[in-house]
Amino acid sequence: MINEYSFEVRGYELDSFNHVNNAVYLNYLESARWKFFRDTKWIDYMKSNELHPVVIETKIRYIKELKVFDKVVIKSKWSYDGNYLIAKQNIYMENTSKKISKATVKMILVSTERIAHDLPNFVKNALDNEVEV
Known part of the structure; x- marks a missing residue:
């Protein structure tokens, strides 16, 4: 399943070299993931079941400055x-x-009580069927 998120770099995201600070890229990637959860309506399931997507691993390579x-x-x-939800995310001009x-970002679903939960079958089915968003 693939989705896209577009935006424009803002001035307050720059560092002293006038390019985007490396930590800001993580915010960009997270914004794209939250848009995906909203677009697929998975966020509704998470809210109603008091589940939260928790990032447990991020591997990132910076190729060119913004x-x-x-x-x-x-x-x-x-x-x-x-039970790991995985997002392979590429940033392009x-x-x-x-x-x-x-x-590559790896996540798990965790309850408000901090208990890890299985990915629901409808999520796995959607990803298996590669339904476009």
Whole structure:
């Protein structure tokens, strides 16, 4: 399952070298994941069951810098491995499709009581069937 998230780099995200601070990329990736949860309505399931997606591992490679007002798109490919929800996320320049960064983010669903839960079958089925968002 693949989804996209577009945005424009804002000035307050820059560091002293006038490019996007490396930590900000993690915020971009998380924003794309939350949009996915909203678009698929999985967020409704999580809210009603008091479950929270918790990132347990992030592997990221920075390829090219981003600067203020760059127009960017994040393409996320979703899968799962057992009870791990996995997002392979690539950041691209919107106008040239040049890859800026790539990351793999592994998550689990955790209850408010901090108990790990299985991925629901409807999530696994959607990912198995690669339904487009």
